[in-house]
Amino acid sequence: MNETYARLADAIEWGDEDEAKVYVQRALDEGYDPAEIVKEAMSEGVKRAGDRFNAGEFFLPELMLTGEAMKAGLSIVMPIILAQMEGQEEESKVKIMMGTVEGDVHDIGKNICLAMLQAQGFDVIDLGVDNDEDWIVEQVKKEQPDILGLGSYMTTTMIHIPPTFERLHREGLTDNMKLLAGGVAVNRRWAMEVAKADGYADDAWGMIDLVNEILDLTEPSEEREDIGYGRGEKVKIR
Ligand code: B12
Known part of the structure; x- marks a missing residue:
């Protein structure tokens, strides 16, 4: 995992909203693919928080912080992912x-x-x-x-x-x-x-x-x- 992804995964794992935003932005600035940022770095962070919860090292408050850090990071990267998708498909009645x-x-x-x-x-x-x-x-x-x-x-x-x-x-x-x-x-x-x-x-x-x-x-x-x-x-x- 590259340095920026590693820091981003840590920020999510440890529930640091500000750092999550900083490293999502840095990953974008460094040219990484927005979807890959979510799938590789951010998902790794939530997975690790879950593992710590299972190991009895994290409790509900820590999971809440992880959730908030995930949301903070997503607030930056999701609009870009969505903008890339929009216009690719016709409106559907489905x-x-x-x-x-x-x-x-x-x-x-x-x-x-x-x-x-x-x-x-x-x-x-x-x-x-x-x-x-x-x-x-x-x-x-x-x-x-x-x-x-x-x-x-x-x-x-x-x-x-x-x-x-x-x-x-x-x-x-x-x-x-x-x-x-x-x-x-x-x-x-x-x-x-x-x-x-x-x-x-x-x-x-x-x-x-x-x-x-x-x-x-x-x-x-x-x-x-x-x-x-x-x-x-x-x-x-x-
Ligand atoms: C953040 C979090 C919380 C937050 C949730 C905030 C929120 N608004 O969602 C809070 C703090 C509230 C929370 C509470 C609890 N949590 Co919690 N939580 C997590 C954590 C760390 C991350 C979840 C997350 O957001 N993942 C990121 C998203 C992007 O991934 P995702 O949910 O998998 O979604 C993707 C795919 O699954 C798929 N997808 C999602 N939905 C659907 C639906 C369909 C139809 C399809 C096709 C695909 C699909 O697409 C998504 C995007 O790519 C997970 C750990 C983990 N490994 O997931 C534990 C985890 C889910 N929690 C767990 C637990 C135990 C709890 C609590 C019981 C803790 C407690 N003692 O109170 C409570 C229960 C609350 C409740 N009643 O639901 C356990 C569940 C274990 C188990 N028994 O299975 C986990 C797995 C942690 C662990 N131990 O490993 N949690």
Whole structure:
């Protein structure tokens, strides 16, 4: 890892908002790719903070600082990422709804996904955080999205995804809607085999590719490890 990325990862890990901004800006000034800055340096910082939490070295206040430092860094780099994406795609009528499941308030990753989907011209609906099954079903009936993405970031909340998906199937709401699962608690195998999702992506960039493939807006890619794509049929766009 280069010197600037190393400092940026440290700033996120140790929850220093000011340094996070300084090193994001420095990485940009040094010509590094904005997406790579998020994926390589910033994600490494949050991962390390999580590892320290697991090791009993960090507690909730430290995680909060890490979250704030991540947001501070993102406030500089995301507008650039979004500006690069805008105008590449036509406005689309495809509606994508996303939220986190019951008991889960981690929203930084979900918000990145939504911002990038919106920049790609999709019509996005943010369900916010901590959505219980009944609420999700009600919102799906009301908004009739083409794609629903549920995020879980903790092993204690991922259990809500399979019953919610099952219920949406049972109530006949998935004939014209695809279901995606994601978030740090979820991996591809669990999403596809246990939750029976139609798709999984391990980051926001993968999610954009996945959505485009599901909607048949791009050619199918080679078999990839970072995204999963299920049931096969394409969504019929209303
Ligand atoms: C910041 C943080 C917090 C902040 C959250 C602030 C916020 N507004 O989001 C605060 C301090 C509130 C918090 C609280 C807690 N946290 Co916390 N937190 C984190 C931390 C360090 C970073 C999360 C983050 O923002 N990552 C950065 C984003 C960009 O990455 P991402 O979320 O993975 O999102 C990307 C992809 O997953 C994907 N994606 C995201 N959503 C979706 C959805 C779909 C459908 C798809 C396809 C893709 C997709 O795209 C995103 C962008 O590329 C993680 C550690 C980690 N390794 O992630 C722990 C972590 C998630 N927290 C953890 C824990 C335990 C907690 C607490 C229980 C701590 C406590 N004792 O109170 C509470 C629970 C709060 C609750 N009820 O939800 C644990 C969970 C462990 C587990 N059991 O699984 C983790 C993993 C830390 C660890 N131990 O390793 N946390």
